Amino acid sequence: MTNFSPSRPISTDDVPAWDWEIDVAVIGFGSAGACAAIGARAAGADVHIFEVASGSGGTSAMAGGDIYLGGNGGTPVQRANGFEDQTDDFYQYMLLAGGDDADPDRTRIYADAALDHYDWLVEQGVTYRMTHLPGKVQAPGTGDCLIWSGNEDAWPYREEAKPCPRGHLPEVVGEMGGRYLVDTLAASAEEKGCVVHYDARALTLITNADRTVAGIVVRIDGAPRFVRAQKGVILCAGGFVLNEDMMRQYAPQTTKLAADALSGGHDDGSGIRMGIGVGAAAIHMEELFLTLPIYPPASHVKGILVNEAGQRFTNEDAYPGRVAVHCTRQPGKQIFLLVDDEIFEQPTEFSRIEIAAVGETWDEVESEIGVPEGSLVNTVRIHNQFAAKGEDPLFHKTEKWLKPLDKPPFAALACHMGEAFYPYFTLGGLRTRPSGEVLTVDGEVVQGLYAAGRTACGLPRSGENYSSGMSLGDCTFFGRMAGGAAAARSADGA
Amino acid sequence: MTNFSPSRPISTDDVPAWDWEIDVAVIGFGSAGACAAIGARAAGADVHIFEVASGSGGTSAMAGGDIYLGGNGGTPVQRANGFEDQTDDFYQYMLLAGGDDADPDRTRIYADAALDHYDWLVEQGVTYRMTHLPGKVQAPGTGDCLIWSGNEDAWPYREEAKPCPRGHLPEVVGEMGGRYLVDTLAASAEEKGCVVHYDARALTLITNADRTVAGIVVRIDGAPRFVRAQKGVILCAGGFVLNEDMMRQYAPQTTKLAADALSGGHDDGSGIRMGIGVGAAAIHMEELFLTLPIYPPASHVKGILVNEAGQRFTNEDAYPGRVAVHCTRQPGKQIFLLVDDEIFEQPTEFSRIEIAAVGETWDEVESEIGVPEGSLVNTVRIHNQFAAKGEDPLFHKTEKWLKPLDKPPFAALACHMGEAFYPYFTLGGLRTRPSGEVLTVDGEVVQGLYAAGRTACGLPRSGENYSSGMSLGDCTFFGRMAGGAAAARSADGA
Numbered sequence: 001m002t003n004f005s006p007s008r009p010i011s012t013d014d015v016p017a018w019d020w021e022i023d024v025a026v027i028g029f030g031s032a033g034a035c036a037a038i039g040a041r042a043a044g045a046d047v048h049i050f051e052v053a054s055g056s057g058g059t060s061a062m063a064g065g066d067i068y069l070g071g072n073g074g075t076p077v078q079r080a081n082g083f084e085d086q087t088d089d090f091y092q093y094m095l096l097a098g099g100d101d102a103d104p105d106r107t108r109i110y111a112d113a114a115l116d117h118y119d120w121l122v123e124q125g126v127t128y129r130m131t132h133l134p135g136k137v138q139a140p141g142t143g144d145c146l147i148w149s150g151n152e153d154a155w156p157y158r159e160e161a162k163p164c165p166r167g168h169l170p171e172v173v174g175e176m177g178g179r180y181l182v183d184t185l186a187a188s189a190e191e192k193g194c195v196v197h198y199d200a201r202a203l204t205l206i207t208n209a210d211r212t213v214a215g216i217v218v219r220i221d222g223a224p225r226f227v228r229a230q231k232g233v234i235l236c237a238g239g240f241v242l243n244e245d246m247m248r249q250y251a252p253q254t255t256k257l258a259a260d261a262l263s264g265g266h267d268d269g270s271g272i273r274m275g276i277g278v279g280a281a282a283i284h285m286e287e288l289f290l291t292l293p294i295y296p297p298a299s300h301v302k303g304i305l306v307n308e309a310g311q312r313f314t315n316e317d318a319y320p321g322r323v324a325v326h327c328t329r330q331p332g333k334q335i336f337l338l339v340d341d342e343i344f345e346q347p348t349e350f351s352r353i354e355i356a357a358v359g360e361t362w363d364e365v366e367s368e369i370g371v372p373e374g375s376l377v378n379t380v381r382i383h384n385q386f387a388a389k390g391e392d393p394l395f396h397k398t399e400k401w402l403k404p405l406d407k408p409p410f411a412a413l414a415c416h417m418g419e420a421f422y423p424y425f426t427l428g429g430l431r432t433r434p435s436g437e438v439l440t441v442d443g444e445v446v447q448g449l450y451a452a453g454r455t456a457c458g459l460p461r462s463g464e465n466y467s468s469g470m471s472l473g474d475c476t477f478f479g480r481m482a483g484g485a486a487a488a489r490s491a492d493g494a
Numbered sequence: 495m496t497n498f499s500p501s502r503p504i505s506t507d508d509v510p511a512w513d514w515e516i517d518v519a520v521i522g523f524g525s526a527g528a529c530a531a532i533g534a535r536a537a538g539a540d541v542h543i544f545e546v547a548s549g550s551g552g553t554s555a556m557a558g559g560d561i562y563l564g565g566n567g568g569t570p571v572q573r574a575n576g577f578e579d580q581t582d583d584f585y586q587y588m589l590l591a592g593g594d595d596a597d598p599d600r601t602r603i604y605a606d607a608a609l610d611h612y613d614w615l616v617e618q619g620v621t622y623r624m625t626h627l628p629g630k631v632q633a634p635g636t637g638d639c640l641i642w643s644g645n646e647d648a649w650p651y652r653e654e655a656k657p658c659p660r661g662h663l664p665e666v667v668g669e670m671g672g673r674y675l676v677d678t679l680a681a682s683a684e685e686k687g688c689v690v691h692y693d694a695r696a697l698t699l700i701t702n703a704d705r706t707v708a709g710i711v712v713r714i715d716g717a718p719r720f721v722r723a724q725k726g727v728i729l730c731a732g733g734f735v736l737n738e739d740m741m742r743q744y745a746p747q748t749t750k751l752a753a754d755a756l757s758g759g760h761d762d763g764s765g766i767r768m769g770i771g772v773g774a775a776a777i778h779m780e781e782l783f784l785t786l787p788i789y790p791p792a793s794h795v796k797g798i799l800v801n802e803a804g805q806r807f808t809n810e811d812a813y814p815g816r817v818a819v820h821c822t823r824q825p826g827k828q829i830f831l832l833v834d835d836e837i838f839e840q841p842t843e844f845s846r847i848e849i850a851a852v853g854e855t856w857d858e859v860e861s862e863i864g865v866p867e868g869s870l871v872n873t874v875r876i877h878n879q880f881a882a883k884g885e886d887p888l889f890h891k892t893e894k895w896l897k898p899l900d901k902p903p904f905a906a907l908a909c910h911m912g913e914a915f916y917p918y919f920t921l922g923g924l925r926t927r928p929s930g931e932v933l934t935v936d937g938e939v940v941q942g943l944y945a946a947g948r949t950a951c952g953l954p955r956s957g958e959n960y961s962s963g964m965s966l967g968d969c970t971f972f973g974r975m976a977g978g979a980a981a982a983r984s985a986d987g988a
Contacts, residue, residue: 007773007934011703100746209505209703246935249777249925252594269935276935279501279771283743286780309888311805314825329823331808331889372887374879378872385868393866394803395825431743440501441740441763441770 004203004217004224006270007277012206012214018228022046024486025216025229026194026236027202027271030058030264031178031472032453032479033236034185036436037194038124039483045231047483049189050200050218052237052266056186057179059238059264059425059454060475064139065177066149066167067476068094068469072115077145077168081132085164087111093152093161097470099462101284106434106459110477117477118168124188126181127171134165136298138320138468143173150467154318155396167469181472200225205233205274205449213278213448232448232486234436236479239426239454240269250285250428253328258418262289262425271455275430278449281441284461285428289471292324292415292422294337294353297345301401304383305415308332310366310375312383312394317401324422325464327415335420336369337413338362338380340405347413352421356414362405369412380405427466429457436482450486452479498697498711498718500764501771506700506708512722516540518980519710519723520688520730521696521765524552524758525672526947526969526976527730528679530930531688532618533977539725541977543683544694544712546731546760550680551673553732553758553919553948554969558633559671560643560661561970562588562963566609571639571662575626579658581605587646587655591964593956595778600928600953604971611971612662618682620675621665628659630792632814632962637667644961648812649890661963675966694719699727699768699943707772707942726942726980728930730973733920733948734763744779744922747822752912756783756919765949769924772943775935778955779922783965786818786909786916788831788847791839796897798877799909802826804860804869806877806888811895818916819958821909829914830863831907832856832874834899841907846915850908856899863906874899921960923951930976944980946973 004010024040026033029051040047051058069075071090078085091111095102110117122128132146140147149167151157172180190196203224206215215228240246241261246269247254261267276282294300294316301317307330314326316337327335336356347353357368366376384404386392392402414420429451431439436450452458458474460466498504518534520527523545534541545552563569565584572579585605589596604611616622626640634641643661645651666674684690697718700709709722734740735755740763741748755761770776788794788810795811801824808820810831821829830850841847851862860870878898880886886896908914923945925933930944946952952968954960 005934005936005938007775007936008705008938009773013703100749101742209507211502245937248595249775255594273935276770276775277773279503279773281501281743281770282776282935284780286778309806311888312803372876372880374876375888378876382866382868382872386866394805394869440499441767441776442499442501443739444499444502 006204006273009205009207009278010217012208015206015226017226019225020048021228021230022048023229023231024234025050025227026234027216028058028236028238029056029186029196030236030238030453031060031182031185032475034182034189035476035479036234036236036452036483037189038192039480040487041192041194043484043487045487047194048227049194049196050202051196051198052201054198057182057264059262059267060182060472061179062262062264063176063178063472064169064468065172065181066139066147066169066469066472068149068166068467068473069114069118069168070164070166071111075115075118075168077128077130078164080130081146083164085166089162089164090114093157094459096157096160097150097465097467098459099465101461109434110459113477121476125184128168129171132165136295136301138293139169139177141174143171145169149469151319151322153398155315202237202270205278207278211278213446231489232450234450234452234482234486235271235274235455236453237271237455238267239429240272241267241425243269251288251426254424256333256417257422257424260421260423262423271451272429275438275449275451278446279440280438280446281431282429283431283457287427287461288424288463289321289427289460289466290324290422290424290463291320292327292420293320293351294323294415296348299343299345300337300339302343302403303337303339304405306336306338306376306379308334308371310371310379312379315392315395315397317397319467321466322464328417333417335415335417337415338405339413340407340410342407344411350421352419354414355411357412358409360408362410365410365412426454427457427460427463429455432456434478434481435485436478437485450482452482500698500767503699503701503772504711506702509700509720511720513719514542515722515724516542517723517725518728519544519721520728521710522552522730522732523550523680523690524730524732524947525554525676525679525966526973528676528683529970529973530728530730530946530977531683532686533974534981535686535688537978537981539981541688542721543688543690544696545690545692546695548692551676551758553756553761554676554966555673556756556758557670557672557966558663558962559666559675560633560641560663560963560966562643562660562961562967563608563612563662564658564660565605569609569612569662571622571624574624575640577658579660583656583658584608587651588953590651590654591644591959591961592953593959595955603928604953607971615970619678622662623665626659630789630795632787633663633671635668637665639663643963645813645816647892649809696731696764699772701772705772707940725983726944728944728946728976728980729765729768729949730947731765731949732761733923734766735761735919737763745782745920748918750827750911751916751918754915754917756917761919765945766923769932769943769945772940773934774932774940775925776923777925777951781921781955782918782957783815783921783954783960784818784916784918784957785815786821786914787814787845788817788909790842793837793839794831794833795895796837797831797833798899800830800832800870800873802828802865804865804873806873809886809889809891811891813961815960816958822911827911829909829911831909832899832904833907834901834904836901838905844915846913848908849905851906852903854902856904859904859906920948921951921954921957923949926950928972928975929979930972931979944976946976
């Protein structure tokens with residue numbers, strides 16, 4: 001019994017002896033795992049957390065830390081800043097953000113409960129400053145809270161749901177809010193009596209003869225330990241962005257990007273692989289959060305993006321995640337951001353956006369970057385002509401981000417795939433109910449198995465429509481749900 | 495035991511009695527199933543085929559019947575028409591046609607064996623006429639054989655592999671060659687002693703305690719029958735294009751298309767669901783063969799396609815499958831094919847392409863279809879200017895399909911998604927070895943289980959790069975491989 005594979009479960013018959021017999025085993029101690037543990041413990045369960053790293057955090061600790069919250073008339077921060085966010089607008093926006101296969105049940109539950117979830121986060125010790133940052137910002141590190149973190153005021157979303165800022169950043173100055181968020185949640189879990197095992201790698205699931213999940217094998221100090229989880233195993237082991245074999249088979253579009261995988265170091269897909277191994281469905285495995293930070297500086301949003309044919313292809317004021325997905329659909333790898341002297345500022349270093357060409361006329365720029373003669377010049381001409389009237393009939397950019405690019409010198413900035421910074425993580429994962437119960441392809445429950453965070457396919461399941469804060473919102477809220485549901489399950493599987 | 499679900503296997507312990515004890519059970523009697531049965535029988539196995547319909551054929555019978563073959567200096571038909579097709583060119587083209595996750599092993603085996611496969615098809619009774627149809631045709635129903643059925647001479651493929659026609663249509667006049675092809679293969683299978691059960695629905699797999707596949711439950715005359723397949727079960731049950739739940743979760747981009755699913759009537763994903771249920775990985779589930787028949791008439795390939803912003807987006811001389819995938823990536827649902835009087839012919843009725851606007855100038859057409867002022871006019875102007883020189887620096891259309899659109903009257907033809915004919919079927923399926931052995935997400939073999947045809951993810955796995963004839967080539971060749979591999983497996987799983 002030394003050769004374990006995540007996708008090959010073992011039978012209870014093959015367990016030499018149980019090292020632990022507990023109610024709920026949580027795999028992974030990022031934000032989803034912490035909240036699952038708190039949720040299960042709050043429902044009275046005996047909870048052990050098994051984390052492969054030597055500390056908590058997972059990939060959540062790498063995030064800016066914003067959580068997408070709203071509706072219910074507004075969170076305290078939204079209200080303090082004069083935003084009344086109706087639940088229906090929040091729900092409608094979240095449905096759009098879920099893409100063509102948005103999950104209405106999951107979205108409805110989240111929209112209805114988001115204000116309660118804000119309160120719950122505060123109860124765990126997360127603090128929010130009652131401030132709002134307008135305009136185009138991304139995790140500014142000022143400790144301010146409320147930001148426009150998605151496509152709320154961009155076309156076509158603004159026509160379907162009343163725009164409102166909903167990204168809630170925790171009160172942390174000068175560092176990533178995700179680290180603070182997950183530290184706070186982890187401390188709360190430990191304080192409530194969850195037992196944490198670090199350096200504990202989950203190896204594979206243990207199933208009964210009837211294929212229900214009975215526990216999990218974990219490797220601690222080099223030896224397999226057998227954990228009986230009488231109520232359930234909750235997989236919160238992150239995504240699969242570091243698993244090259246899975247990335248190639250599920251999301252091969254990443255092969256044209258530079259390796260900018262966003263991960264805390266352990267997104268090897270083991271949670272998803274364990275689920276697949278016991279017959280669960282994995283869905284939307286090709287979907288990625290993928291972004292291209294064309295701002296800061298915010299002024300660059302007034303520039304226009306063109307492909308190798310010298311043509312525009314999207315509204316540049318959309319969330320950079322949407323912009324990046326549209327970039328990957330263009331022919332070739334070259335993408336240029338066109339700016340004029342009035343809006344140009346040196347791009348941030350981390351964006352790796354370099355100046356490809358500068359010219360006194362757009363003809364000069366066109367010729368220098370080698371796009372077909374007349375193509376880029378015409379694109380700019382048509383853009384300028386409409387922008388002067390505050391219109392963008394081609395791609396529906398909002399008026400406030402429209403301006404003619406007519407102040408020389410002009411520049412083309414290289415946002416090429418494989419060169420500029422296109423960080424990404426995976427959105428696909430195990431199919432689950434809102435309760436976290438893992439489902440087969442026929443929609444039946446895999447008894448005893450739960451998943452949350454990026455091991456599951458949750459609220460965020462469409463890179464084109466993603467908003468910042470959706471993943472942590474999903475991790476924390478549906479982590480809680482999974483914990484509660486597992487704790488409420490009777491050990492015999494009813 | 496009356497409630498069976500494809501994704502919930504049962505245990506051998508739950509089998510009341512074996513109705514049949516055979517070597518190999520083949521599920522589905524389309525082209526993959528027929529070839530799997532022939533392959534297994536040729537290797538000495540006792541083979542039963544279980545087909546849900548009342549006759550053979552499956553979705554293969556709906557196809558034009560072309561099989562993608564070449565290399566090895568050329569098939570007899572290629573040589574008779576003066577085409578020398580080197581294996582490396584064939585291999586290289588097939589790799590491109592497989593997209594970002596093309597399978598080099600599978601492709602190499604197929605490229606090396608394609609000439610043998612031609613001979614094998616002829617041995618089964620398939621006849622080919624030694625003729626070639628040049629130009630842009632699709633299943634013309636003349637009984638002629640060799641056609642350009644993919645992107646061979648389109649950019650960027652023509653730069654990577656020497657172009658050659660490789661679609662081989664069987665000698666059938668006036669009807670679909672797929673029906674003839676599969677009838678011929680089915681007759682061969684029966685003649686060789688394979689036992690066929692029609693009206694036999696596969697319900698779920700049967701597994702041993704160690705999770706190896708031991709057989710299958712099929713429903714015949716309303717009752718479950720238990721089939722012990724001592725060497726293996728080969729799933730050849732087609733794709734999942736008719737399963738609404740799966741389509742929504744795996745390929746939700748189809749929600750914007752009209753329902754033009756290509757299916758013989760039974761592509762409910764049951765084969766894939768059975769595989770997932772026993773822990774197999776399903777890959778590239780979002781990929782579709784999807785096409786937009788802008789020709790015949792071939793002259794329309796000289797037209798240009800524009801999106802709602804009035805911009806071109808692809809080389810129109812690519813295979814219509816590639817064109818269709820690029821259409822679905824455009825903003826909005828409206829796609830227009832612009833033609834002038836010189837190339838216009840009434841589109842075929844089945845294409846459902848209607849005339850959206852006619853004008854004496856492109857300004858008139860632009861205004862009538864409501865694209866932004868100046869945008870379409872500029873697109874045509876730039877296109878015409880380069881086309882007059884035989885160039886297309888924007889999208890690299892081949893010179894022979896380039897002409898200025900300058901002979902009024904001009905027309906815009908509506909190729910809109912949800913209106914024009916965009917037929918599609920699924921390419922995603924179970925991960926397999928070239929032998930047909932079904933694999934877990936960790937690349938381990940699910941003992942006793944094989945898959946071929948569109949139940950597997952085979953050679954065709956990228957809608958953007960697909961060529962006509964790849965799917966039937968994959969079904970027939972890797973069906974044979976799976977049959978041979980299953981027959982060679984010893985009953986104890988070695």
